[in-house]
Amino acid sequence: MPHPLFRASDFHLRRRTASLAFAALLAFALLAVALAGVIMPARPAPVPVALPLRGDLRSADGRVLAGGDLPRRVYPLGTLAAPVVGFVGASGGLEGLERVQDARLRRGEDLTLTLDTRVQAAVEGALTDALERTEAEYASAVVMDTRSGNLHAVASVPGFDANAWRAVPPGRWRNRAALDEYEPGSVVKALTVAALLNEGRTTPDTSYDTPMWRRFAGATINDLVPHPAALRTREILRYSSNVGMTRLVEGVPPELLHRYFSAYGFGQPVPLGLPAGDGLLRDPADWSPLSQATMSFGQGLTVTTLQLAAAFNVLANDGRYVTPRLLLDAPTTSRPVLAPQTAARMRELLHRVIDDGIRTKxxxxxxxxxxxTGTAQVVVDGRYSASVFSSTFAGFLPAARPRFTVAVMVRGAKREYQGSQLAAPIFREISSALLSLYAVRPETSPPAAGR
Structure with a gap:
């Protein structure tokens, strides 16, 4: 029996009221959504933004030296060859190849360098060890393929990590091997003798009066290594006699030596695809007998380590200058400087310099x-310093049929600063790496003399 207070009409009224309330609520919700769409339109789905393309820099042995797009550029090998590779900022390349080759890299081109990362690592390691041992300021070295001119290593230490370039002073970014100019010292004696041999102005066995000191053109020229009072040309190289060099160049026209020094590449930048120093080679009209003599043994002119390697490569490469190459797609050029017989003779003479003097080093x-070798005083505050030296070595291997030419420079060593003490052992360590990596067989006999 129905509850006395319950009536059917009440039930239907309540049901209709609830339905109307629900419909009103639904309409209000739909209106709110519509109004929200008018006042604040729906955001479109985000569209992926294409990052700027940038080509890779790779080594000749296939390692990535620089890779990734501009905002996320990375240098997987860190410090290796960092002064050559350089780095980027927010808008593009700032140093090294990243800057010089910025346009090509922005187009997405991949560039391959001639550098062999195994050789580069060995060279940087040898230089770093020498700096730590002698407390030197800095050092550089270049390894060049004798025939092609390809640069297997271009090293400047101390360097920096290209991934953290802001953390070091800007001086550490410097590609010293190509930029720093210095007086090379006695290494130039070999290039001077080669020029005079080529011109028929001396022979390996021509003898000269060579006291331990000599007054020449108003100055006193001294020798450091004790030697006999008369030396043949080959022995002038062997004992690195400054006095002997004054005898060799006495009366030689300045234009002749200038022509050869220019042909060796001195006084002009190497077209490397990177900034490079040109060095100092004065016009021959400005030479005096004294300046010509001092230039003949490496003072009064300046070179870079790269220039020194390219010049010595003339002796290794049968008398032809070949342009050093850092990018594999760069053109190669060469020119004759010496007769092949002269270059062969010089290889024999310079082998004897090593075997008779500093073989173990x-x-x-x-x-x-x-x-x-070479050891040169450095000019500090306008005067030659008695305590700051550049220690150099330039040479080639194997001596009979060279495959590699190497130049080394260390500045400011606090001990063992002589070229024979410092630069020559670095050359030996680099040679060890080259002979091992390229599986060069031992030689059964020394190089034969040129005819």
């Missing part, structure tokens, strides 16, 4: 190399 057992 520059040469490995079972192999023959040729080269010349």
């Amino acid at each position: 520059a040469e490995l057992p079972g192999y023959h190399v040729g080269g010349k």
